[in-house]
Amino acid sequence: MLVLLSEGTRRDTMEDDVVVIKQVLAGNKQAYADIINKYKNPLYATVLRMTKNPQTAQDLLQEAFIKVYEQLKKYDQKGSFKSWLYRVAINHCLDTVRKKNFQTQSEEIQDEQLINTSSPEVVFLKKERSRQLEQLMAQLPEIERLILLLRYANECSYVEISEMLDIPLSDVRNKLHRAKKKLRLNIEGGGYFYEMSKRG
Amino acid sequence: MKCPKEDKLLQFVDELLEQEEYEQVQKHIKSCLYCEQQVEVLKNEQAFLAETLKTPTLPDHFADLIVADLEPYKQRPKRKVKWALGAAASLLMATGISMSVSPTFAQFISGIFTSDSVDEGIQIAAKSEISKQLNMEVTDQGITLRLEDMIVDTSRIVVSYVVQDSNGNVLDPYFTSAEDKENKITLLDSAGKNIITDWGWRNADGHGVVEFSLIGIDSVDASTIQFDIAKIAGERGNWYLEAPFDLTKANELQKVVGIDDSYTLNGNKITLDEIRYATSSTEIVYETDLTDEARKALEADVNRKVKQFGTNIVNTFETYGPTIGYYIENEQGEVVSYTNVFAREDRGHMVSYNLLSGTNAPLDKFGSRVWTDSYSPKKGKENLYFVLDTVYETVPADFSVTFSTKDLPYTFDYNGHEMTVESIGNDVNDMFEEAVKEQRLQMKFQLSGYKEWKSNMLGKWAIEDNKGNIYEVHYSGTTYDETDDKGRFKFDNSLYTTVEVKEIPEEITLHLISETRVTELKEQWRVPLFK
Numbered sequence: 001m002l003v004l005l006s007e008g009t010r011r012d013t014m015e016d017d018v019v020v021i022k023q024v025l026a027g028n029k030q031a032y033a034d035i036i037n038k039y040k041n042p043l044y045a046t047v048l049r050m051t052k053n054p055q056t057a058q059d060l061l062q063e064a065f066i067k068v069y070e071q072l073k074k075y076d077q078k079g080s081f082k083s084w085l086y087r088v089a090i091n092h093c094l095d096t097v098r099k100k101n102f103q104t105q106s107e108e109i110q111d112e113q114l115i116n117t118s119s120p121e122v123v124f125l126k127k128e129r130s131r132q133l134e135q136l137m138a139q140l141p142e143i144e145r146l147i148l149l150l151r152y153a154n155e156c157s158y159v160e161i162s163e164m165l166d167i168p169l170s171d172v173r174n175k176l177h178r179a180k181k182k183l184r185l186n187i188e189g190g191g192y193f194y195e196m197s198k199r200g
Numbered sequence: 201m202k203c204p205k206e207d208k209l210l211q212f213v214d215e216l217l218e219q220e221e222y223e224q225v226q227k228h229i230k231s232c233l234y235c236e237q238q239v240e241v242l243k244n245e246q247a248f249l250a251e252t253l254k255t256p257t258l259p260d261h262f263a264d265l266i267v268a269d270l271e272p273y274k275q276r277p278k279r280k281v282k283w284a285l286g287a288a289a290s291l292l293m294a295t296g297i298s299m300s301v302s303p304t305f306a307q308f309i310s311g312i313f314t315s316d317s318v319d320e321g322i323q324i325a326a327k328s329e330i331s332k333q334l335n336m337e338v339t340d341q342g343i344t345l346r347l348e349d350m351i352v353d354t355s356r357i358v359v360s361y362v363v364q365d366s367n368g369n370v371l372d373p374y375f376t377s378a379e380d381k382e383n384k385i386t387l388l389d390s391a392g393k394n395i396i397t398d399w400g401w402r403n404a405d406g407h408g409v410v411e412f413s414l415i416g417i418d419s420v421d422a423s424t425i426q427f428d429i430a431k432i433a434g435e436r437g438n439w440y441l442e443a444p445f446d447l448t449k450a451n452e453l454q455k456v457v458g459i460d461d462s463y464t465l466n467g468n469k470i471t472l473d474e475i476r477y478a479t480s481s482t483e484i485v486y487e488t489d490l491t492d493e494a495r496k497a498l499e500a501d502v503n504r505k506v507k508q509f510g511t512n513i514v515n516t517f518e519t520y521g522p523t524i525g526y527y528i529e530n531e532q533g534e535v536v537s538y539t540n541v542f543a544r545e546d547r548g549h550m551v552s553y554n555l556l557s558g559t560n561a562p563l564d565k566f567g568s569r570v571w572t573d574s575y576s577p578k579k580g581k582e583n584l585y586f587v588l589d590t591v592y593e594t595v596p597a598d599f600s601v602t603f604s605t606k607d608l609p610y611t612f613d614y615n616g617h618e619m620t621v622e623s624i625g626n627d628v629n630d631m632f633e634e635a636v637k638e639q640r641l642q643m644k645f646q647l648s649g650y651k652e653w654k655s656n657m658l659g660k661w662a663i664e665d666n667k668g669n670i671y672e673v674h675y676s677g678t679t680y681d682e683t684d685d686k687g688r689f690k691f692d693n694s695l696y697t698t699v700e701v702k703e704i705p706e707e708i709t710l711h712l713i714s715e716t717r718v719t720e721l722k723e724q725w726r727v728p729l730f731k
Contacts, residue, residue: 029272036263044258055549055678058258065266071316072273095402098374130252137253152246153253158215173216180210184245 017081025072036065039085042154047093049137049149060096064089083163086154090146090164136183144179147172201228203235213242259682311348312360317404319556320576321480322358325351328479330450334359340437342366345429348407352445353480354454355574357387357412359425359443360404363432371433373408375401384428387412387420395420415483415559415572422446454478459586463725467494468522468591473570475584475729481556481574484586484729488522489568498595499566505596509713513662513672518594518714521567525550525590528575528729530582537575541589542654548689549679588725590718594659597712605704614712616655618688622646624704627696643671643701645710650688651679659714661695665705671697 017038023031040061047064048057068088075084137145143165150156150164158176162169204212204225211217212225229235311333312318313326325331330352337346344364351358363371375383387396400411414420422445429439459472473485490498498520505514527538537554552558560571578584603610603621611620627644643663663671677693684690 025273027272029267029270032270033263033267036266040262041257042254045254045256048256049253053678054256055680058262058681061258062262062266066270069266069270091403091405095404098402129248133249133252148249149253152250155250176214177211177216180214181207183249184210 018077021072021075021081024069032069035068035085039082039089040065043086043089045153046090046146046149049134049145050093050097050142052138057093060093061089063096064092067092079163080160082156083160086150086156086160086164087166094142133183140179140182143167144175144182147176148179151176201225203232204228206238209235209238210242213239213246312404312407312409313349313351313358315405317407318358318409321556322351324577325353325358325480328453330453330479334443336441336443338439338441340439341435343371343432343435343437343439345427345432345439345441347427347441347443350425350443350445351480352447352450354414354447354450354476354478355481355483356414357425357445358480359410361408361410362406363408365433370406373403373406373432375408375410375429375432382430383432384426385410386426386428388424388426389420390423395423413557413559415557415574416561420447422448450479457729457731459727459729461727463588464491465591465721466593466719467491467497468593470522470524470588470591470725472586472727477578480577482576482578482584483572483574484528485570485572486524487563487568487570488524489563489565490521495565495567501596505713509662509670509711513660513670514596514713516672518660519562519569520594520596520714521569523569523571523592523594523716524588525592526586526588529585529587531585536579536584538589539573540592545653546681546683548651548653548681548683548691584729586727586729588721590720592657592716592718594714594716597659597715599712600709602707602709604707606706611649614658615715616652617649617658617691618651619647619649621710622648624708626702626704640700642699643697643704645673645693645695647677647693647695649691650684650686651691652688654718654720656718657716658693658712659716660712662711662713663695663697664709664711666707667705670711671699671701673697 017035020031020034024035043064044057044061047061048054051057051060068085071088075081137148140148146165147161150161151158156164158169158172161172165172201224208217208225212222212229215222217225229239313322313331316323326349332350332352334347334350337344339345342365344366346362346364348360348362350360361373363373365371375385385399386394389395395417396412396414400413402409402411412425425443425445427439427441427443430436432439455477456474457477458474460474462469462471464470467490469489469491471487471489473487476483476485502514502520523540525538525540525542527535527541529535535553539552539555539558540550541552542549543551543553554576556574556576558571558573560569562569599614601612601614603612605624608624609620609622611618613619623646625644627642645663658677661673661675663673665671673695675693675695677691679689679691682690
C-alpha cells in the first residue's frame, strides 16, 4: 500500500519485505521468489534502458538478485530494504555496463504491453510516441536517465533515489527537473511532449 | 496569485516545490481553468512516461530460475556450480576460498581487493605474495588521487584507487574509457616504451579498479604503470603518478602444464596447448584449425562468395572456421566452469560461467586461431578436466529469398528458423556516431521469428534491390530464452544498410552470407588438465 506523505515522498510498507527476509534467512529459500517477483519488472525496465539489450539486461538482473541473496545478512534494517536492494542491484549493473561499454548491441525496445488495450489507431499512435520517448531517453546523460527510471518505472521517492545513488537530495530533484525539461523541449523532431505543451 | 510559469507547474506536478509554495500553487489551480488544464496535460505526460517506462516485463518463471540454483540459508550461502545462470561474464563470488600461500610471507592487503566487490581471483591474489600496497597520492585542484593496492600477476595487473576531496569525502572514481585521450593510463616497459594502453575499468564500492590484461604480452618483466590524468570527478587538472611493478614473484608462483593433445571432427582440429595456473586466474590455451582438405574446401567456398558479393560483405566482421564450446569439471564430475555451451534445454543461446575474459588471435593459416580463456583460479589441489561439448563451424551460407516490400509481414523458413520480415523503413542507425551526426537515413529491416534449439546460428546478411544493387548491412540480434508452443526460441534481428538509402525498393532479395553450424559430439573428448 502506498502512503503519500506531506513532502511528496512515498513509502512502501517495509514490513512485508522484512518478514520475507526473515523467512529466507531462516532457511526458506523459496520465499526469496516473493522478493524477486515484487521488484523484477521495474528493475528490468531500468536495467534494460541502461544496457539497451534485453538478453544482457536479463542476465545482469539474474546476477544482481543472486548477489542480493548472498549479501542478505548485511541488510541491517536501518534504511528501507528497497533502497538497499536497489543500491546493490543498480551498482552491479552499472559496474558491468561501464566495464563492458555496452555501446554496440542496442536493441529497439518493444512496448508489448500497449497491444490489446486500445483501438488499432490508438495503438499505432502510442507505439510511435513510445518509440520517440525511448529515443529521447537514450540521449539523456546516464544519471538523468537513471533518476527518471527510478522515479517513474520504479516509483521511488526522491529520498530513496538519493540513498540508492548516494547523491544529495537536491541533486536528485534538480536532475529530474532538468531531464523532464529536456524531454519536453526536444522540438526538432516534434513528438508527444512538444505537441502536448502547445495545446490550449 | 498570478498564473505560475510552465516550469513552476512542472515542478508542482513532480512534487519538487517546498510545502508553502506547493499549497499556493494548488490553491491557484483550483480557481484558474487555464492552469488546471495545463496541470492536466502535465499529469497525462507523467502517466504516459510511467506507462512507457514500466515495460517490457519479464516472464513469470524468472524468479523460479534463480531460486532453483540457490542454497538455503542454513549454512553460508553459495550457488550450485552445475549449469548455473548467466551469459555475461560473472563477477560473482563462489565461497570456500582457500589460501595456498603461507601467511608468514604474504603481504596482507585490507582494502577493496579482499572484498566481494571484486572477482574471486583478485580476492585470492590479494592475500598472496603478488600483492602490495602502493599508498601513492597526488593532489591538484583540491582533489587527491590515491593509488591503494596493486596485484601483479602473469595474466593481469590490477590497481585500485580512490578519489577524495579536501575534506576526505570519497568522490566518483569514474575515469572515462581507454579510448578517451584525456586520461592516459599506460603500461611501460623498462625502456619507457608503451606496451599496453588499453585497460578495463570498474567501480568497486566507490573504489576505482583498473586492469591490464597481459594475455598475449610476452615482453613484460619489470616496469611501470603510468597514470596521467587530466579529468576526475568533473574537474580538470593534472594528476600524475608512476607505480613500478615486477613480475618475478608472479612467474615463480605460476604453474604451467603442457597438454598438447588433439581431436579432429569433420575436418576441424582442436589442440589443447597448455593450462596456466596463475594466482589470480587459470588460463586455458588452445588452438582451432582445419585439416588441409577442409581448409582448401572452405577457402574455395569463401572465394566463391567474395566473387559474388565482394570482400567487404563477405569478410568484414566475420571469421570463418571452427570454434568450440566446452566445460571444465573436477574429479567428481562437477562442472566448475564452461564457455559457449547451450547448458540447458531451456537456454536459447550459448552461455558461459566463471569466465573472467577470453581472447583469440589468428594464426598463419586460413581458418586457424589461438584462444586464451581465463577463469577464476583453481580451488586448492583438485584435479580438473577439459570436456569438449560442441564444435561450431562458421561457413559461407547458400540461401536467398525475394519478396515484395509492399507485402509485409513476409514469413519464410530456413534451417530450423521460421523468420518474418516485420517492417522495412528508413532510419538513422544510432549505433554509429557518424550516422547520427549526418542524420544518415539507412534502410532498416526488422526481422523476428523462432528457432529450434541448437539450430545453426545465422551470421551476416546482404541486401539486393530489384536493380541489382547489393548493400552491405550491419546487424544486431538477440535470441531469448522464451519459447513458443513448439518449444522454439524467440529471436529478433535488426539489419541496417551501411550506406544511405532514401527510397525503399519495391522488391528486395535477402542473401544470407554466413552461418555457424552447431555439431554436438557423439563421443566424449575428456582431457586431464594435470600431469
